[in-house]
Amino acid sequence: MREMLNRDTAINLAILALLVAAAVAAHLLGEGFAVTLATKAAIFGLAGVGLNLALGYGGLISFGHAAFFGIGGYVTAILASHAAAGTPVATLPFTVMGSNEMLGIWPMAMLAAGLAALAIGALSLRTSGVYFIMVTLAFAQMLYYFAISWPRYGGEDGLSFYVRNSFPGLNTFAPIQYFAVCAVLLAVALAFTAVVTQSRFGLALQAARQNSQRTVAVGIRPYAIRLTAFVLSGMIVGLAGSLYADLNRFVSPAMLSWHMSGEIMVFVILGGVGRLCGPVAGAAIFILLEHVLGGISDYWQALLGLLLLAIVLFAPGGLIGIVTRRGRHA
Amino acid sequence: MLLAEQALNGLQYGMMLFLMAAGLTLVFGVMGLINLAHGSLYMTGAFACAAVAAATGSFWLGLAASLAAAAAAGALVEIAVIRRLYARDHLDQVLATFALILVFSEGTRWLFGSFPLYLKLPPSLSGAVVLPGGLHYPLFRLVIIGFGAAVALGLWWLITRTRLGIRIRAGEADREMIGALGVDIARLYTIVFALGAALAGLAGALVGTIQSVQVGMGEPVLILAFVVVVIGGIGSIKGAFVGALLVGMTDTLGKALLPGLFARVWDASSANTVGASLASVLIYVLMAVVLILRPQGLFGARG
Numbered sequence: 001m002r003e004m005l006n007r008d009t010a011i012n013l014a015i016l017a018l019l020v021a022a023a024v025a026a027h028l029l030g031e032g033f034a035v036t037l038a039t040k041a042a043i044f045g046l047a048g049v050g051l052n053l054a055l056g057y058g059g060l061i062s063f064g065h066a067a068f069f070g071i072g073g074y075v076t077a078i079l080a081s082h083a084a085a086g087t088p089v090a091t092l093p094f095t096v097m098g099s100n101e102m103l104g105i106w107p108m109a110m111l112a113a114g115l116a117a118l119a120i121g122a123l124s125l126r127t128s129g130v131y132f133i134m135v136t137l138a139f140a141q142m143l144y145y146f147a148i149s150w151p152r153y154g155g156e157d158g159l160s161f162y163v164r165n166s167f168p169g170l171n172t173f174a175p176i177q178y179f180a181v182c183a184v185l186l187a188v189a190l191a192f193t194a195v196v197t198q199s200r201f202g203l204a205l206q207a208a209r210q211n212s213q214r215t216v217a218v219g220i221r222p223y224a225i226r227l228t229a230f231v232l233s234g235m236i237v238g239l240a241g242s243l244y245a246d247l248n249r250f251v252s253p254a255m256l257s258w259h260m261s262g263e264i265m266v267f268v269i270l271g272g273v274g275r276l277c278g279p280v281a282g283a284a285i286f287i288l289l290e291h292v293l294g295g296i297s298d299y300w301q302a303l304l305g306l307l308l309l310a311i312v313l314f315a316p317g318g319l320i321g322i323v324t325r326r327g328r329h330a
Numbered sequence: 331m332l333l334a335e336q337a338l339n340g341l342q343y344g345m346m347l348f349l350m351a352a353g354l355t356l357v358f359g360v361m362g363l364i365n366l367a368h369g370s371l372y373m374t375g376a377f378a379c380a381a382v383a384a385a386t387g388s389f390w391l392g393l394a395a396s397l398a399a400a401a402a403a404g405a406l407v408e409i410a411v412i413r414r415l416y417a418r419d420h421l422d423q424v425l426a427t428f429a430l431i432l433v434f435s436e437g438t439r440w441l442f443g444s445f446p447l448y449l450k451l452p453p454s455l456s457g458a459v460v461l462p463g464g465l466h467y468p469l470f471r472l473v474i475i476g477f478g479a480a481v482a483l484g485l486w487w488l489i490t491r492t493r494l495g496i497r498i499r500a501g502e503a504d505r506e507m508i509g510a511l512g513v514d515i516a517r518l519y520t521i522v523f524a525l526g527a528a529l530a531g532l533a534g535a536l537v538g539t540i541q542s543v544q545v546g547m548g549e550p551v552l553i554l555a556f557v558v559v560v561i562g563g564i565g566s567i568k569g570a571f572v573g574a575l576l577v578g579m580t581d582t583l584g585k586a587l588l589p590g591l592f593a594r595v596w597d598a599s600s601a602n603t604v605g606a607s608l609a610s611v612l613i614y615v616l617m618a619v620v621l622i623l624r625p626q627g628l629f630g631a632r633g
Contacts, residue, residue, distance in 0.1 A: 061421050123618055126625040130364045130564060133420060134556040135621065141553045142614035149610045151603060258553065262428045269425050299440050305432030312426040313414055 012277035016190070019045070019284055020183055027176040035175040036247070037291060041284040042182040043243045048267035048279025049189045050236030055265070056274030057197050058229040059209030063261050064120065064136030067143045068234040070256030071116050072109040072241025077251040078153060079105050080161040100165045102172070102181070106242055113238020114231050116143075121230035125223055137258055144256040158252025165246055172246070182243050186280065189236050194276055196232070205229050237264070266308065334465055336586040337579070342471045344578025345478025349533035350555035351562070351570040352485060353526025359565025360502050360522050363412065364420055366427040368530055368555065369548025370434035371407075375400040375531025376538040376547060377438055380447040389452040393535050400531020401524040408523040413516065431549075439545045446542035449535075474536050481529065482571050489567060498522060502565060554581075557613055561620045563630025572628060577613050584612040 019038060026034035047069055054060040082089045082098025089096040099105055124135045153159045164172045172178045196202045208215045208222040215222050245251045254260065263286070271282030289307070293300035354368050378399035383392030407430065415423045451470055458466040489495040497518055500508040509515045534548070541547070558577050562569025589605030596604070620628065 055421070061424065063424060123621055126621060127560075130358055130362075130420060131560060131625070131627075133364055133424060134560050135617070138553060138557050138560065138614060138617060142611045145610040146607055149607045258549070265425065266428070269421070273421065299436040301432045302436030302440070305429040305436070308429035308432070309411065309426055312422050312429065313411070 008275065012190070012275075015277045015281045015284075016183075016187065019280065023176065023179045023183070027179075032175050035179055037287055038284075039175065039179045039182050039247060040244075041280075041287045042179065042186045043240050043247060044264070044267055044283035044287065045280035046182070046186045046189055046243065047237050047240035047264050048271070048283050049186070049193055050233050050238075050240060051264050052233075052268050052274065052279050053193055053196070053236065054230050054233035055268055056278070057202065057209070058205050058226055058233075060125075060226060060230060060233075061133050062124075062136040062230070062233075063133050063258065063265065064124075064138075064140030065234070065237050065264050066256050066258060066260035067120065067140035068113040068117055068237040069241035069244070069260055069264065070143065070147065070251070070253070071113045072238030073245035073251040073255045074147070074153065074159070074241075075109040075112045075238075076105050076165070076242040076245040077159045077161055079108060080163070080165055081153075081159060084161060084163065100163065102165045102167045102242075102246070105165055106239055109242035110235040110238050113241070114235040117231045117234025117238075118227070121227050121234070125226050125230065137261065140256065140261055141258055144253050144258070147253040147256055154252070156253065158250055158254075160250045162249060164249055178247070182247075185239065185243065189239075190276060190280075192236075197276075201225065201228070270308075270311065332586070334461075334463065335467065336582055338467055338471065338475070339586075340579035340582035341575065342474050342478075342578070343582055344575035345475050346533050346537055347551070347554055347558050347578055348478050348571050348574035349481060349529045349536075350551055351558040351574050352481070352567060353529045354555050355559050355562065355565055355567065355570045356498070356522055356526050358559065360498055361416055361519055363416060364423050364427070365412070366424060366552065367407065367430035367434060368526070369552030370431050371400045371404055371527040371530040372534035372548040372551060373434065373438060373545070374403045375528075375534035376449075376543045377442060377447070377534075378531070379535035379538055380449050380543045381442070383449055384447070389449070389455070389539075392449070393532075396531045396535035397528045400534070401528040403531075404527025405520055405524040407527075408520050412523060413519065416519070435545050442545075444545065446544035447538075448542055449538045451539050470539060477532070477536060481532070482567075485567050494521070554613070557617050559627075561617055561627060563627025566627070566629040569627055569629030576616065580616050581609075581613050584609040588612075 019041060023035050023038035023042075026032075026038060047065070050068075051062065051065045054062055054065075078089060079099045083100040084098070087098070089098055099108075120136065120139045124132055124139065127135055147153075148156050164178070166172055167181055170177045170181065172181065197206070204215065204220050204225050207218075208220070208225055212222050215225075241255060244255070267282040267286055268279045269282065270285055271278030271280065289304060290300070293303045297303060350368065350372060353371075354365065357363050357365050357368075375396035379389075379392035379396035381392075382395035383389050386392070411426060411430065415426055455470050455473055457469055459469050459472065461467055489498060497508060497513050500513070501515065501518055501522075505515060530548075533551075534543075537547075537551075554577060558570060558573040560573075561576060562571070562573030585606070588609045589602045592601035592605045595601070624630070
């Protein structure tokens with residue numbers, strides 16, 4: 001067991017180091033586009049880390065995490081576009097001004113995503129199994145249709161903001177500096193997940209996944225534990241959405257669509273469910289595949305689909321599972 | 331008059347959703363499998379109908395082709411992929427069927443290109459009929475309502491009155507036991523899956539005559555079918571029927587009536603905006619209410 005843990009830790013650190021090394025190397029070689037790809041991988045990895053908290057450790061198969069990703073993105077875009085126009089976001093019950101400070105935007109994005117996760121989680125967690133999957137999917141889809149039919153913030157066309165938000169002391173427009181911001185947040189989220197999953201709360205969450213009835217018998221209410229995990233998970237994904245909006249300086253309903261939920265889930269499963277760095281590896285591989293397969297064929301999504309099928313059918317532990325030769329849960 | 335027309339539209343929409351949801355709920359109930367690729371089978375039916383109808387000039391041949399193609403695609407998918415997933419957890423099922431969607435969508439794009447196809451109605455089905463009360467209503471929408479009702483009756487008969495139905499219900503209750511009694515489970519599951527696929531294909535072909543036939547058309551319908559199944563209760567055909575009509579009516583009437591209702595309170599433009607946005611989320615509100623009152627759905631047995 002001890003040897004296993006060390007091996008996992010080594011793999012976790014190696015994956016992060018590899019991502020950072022790839023970005024730095026690309027920067028030194030003057031490959032700005034590759035730095036942006038690495039940034040995308042870090043952001044999607046962060047989203048995966050967030051989902052993994054609910055999915056991997058809590059066993060909550062949410063197919064609706066695009067909702068939190070999109071909310072994080074929309075909060076960012078709305079605040080930034082109001083700041084650019086100099087108009088208030090809201091005047092009732094009190095005046096809220098736009099902002100282009102990442103440090104101000106992140107908490108707002110996380111708060112909004114967390115509140116949505118609280119509402120959606122409170123309803124969805126009344127169900128379990130297949131119902132839970134469908135209900136989370138449906139609620140996320142509700143926000144998607146809402147975003148499409150709400151013309152004020154772009155409707156179907158999405159919402160652009162032309163200037164990337166700022167971070168004190170950094171030039172966020174320099175690809176490598178923005179990568180640094182995203183990589184540090186990813187590392188923080190990983191550390192947070194490591195601490196949380198080893199805490200009493202995290203152990204209770206994993207106990208509830210493994211055997212809900214026994215958890216009740218020792219005096220823990222699974223509902224409250226799961227809801228907390230769902231909200232934390234939604235907040236991390238919301239932060240990832242905020243970073244993604246800033247990367248593109250654009251948000252659209254596509255961020256809320258169920259394809260996005262599926263992709264975030266794919267990052268997690270590709271890397272390995274319930275493994276700390278699994279989602280980071282999964283996201284990086286996904287971005288790489290998208291890039292490489294996209295160069296091979298216009299129909300690269302079909303290739304991606306076949307590859308995914310092969311992994312699900314023949315390597316259920318994900319790619320890290322192949323490396324560590326171990327089943328899926330830590 | 332407008333209300334009656336919208337109610338009929340809602341009924342037609344509901345019947346179409348029922349065709350989708352029936353297959354989903356059968357597969358959930360009997361095999362415990364969540365199949366995201368159900369919308370791809372709907373798309374397969376629509377494309378098969380459009381292609382065959384264009385090649386032969388006969389809508390009815392196209393309709394037959396849609397049933398055959400979707401059932402064949404369903405059987406193939408079940409044998410090649412799905413049957414390896416019954417013993418797996420829902421996560422694997424979700425991911426594998428999500429991968430199937432990618433394969434189906436891109437495969438169809440490769441075969442038929444990105445442009446939408448259009449299905450022409452046969453002359454015998456186009457035009458409008460005058461209903462009692464003087465309402466002119468498109469004949470074809472009435473035909474869809476008829477198809478839905480016929481399928482509902484047929485399924486009820488199949489499940490409650492035939493040997494296959496007995497086996498399906500037995501498989502739902504205890505898989506090992508009916509296997510021990512000599513029923514070929516693998517074949518039974520393939521048949522049920524192909525049956526669900528054929529219904530989805532039929533829905534796709536019918537809707538293809540109202541809207542265009544294009545890649546990705548199955549996905550919004552799939553989500554609605556999920557909402558229907560959640561409302562009706564997993565595994566219940568009756569639940570799928572009631573849920574589908576509820577969702578169809580709520581969606582259609584909401585979109586038709588809400589902007590007008592709000593216009594009595596607000597000015598026209600904001601009433602339109604708010605009304606349209608609210609109407610688009612109305613069915614999810616309906617789902618939330620049902621979940622709060624009955625988390626297992628209206629006719630669901632399990633929680």
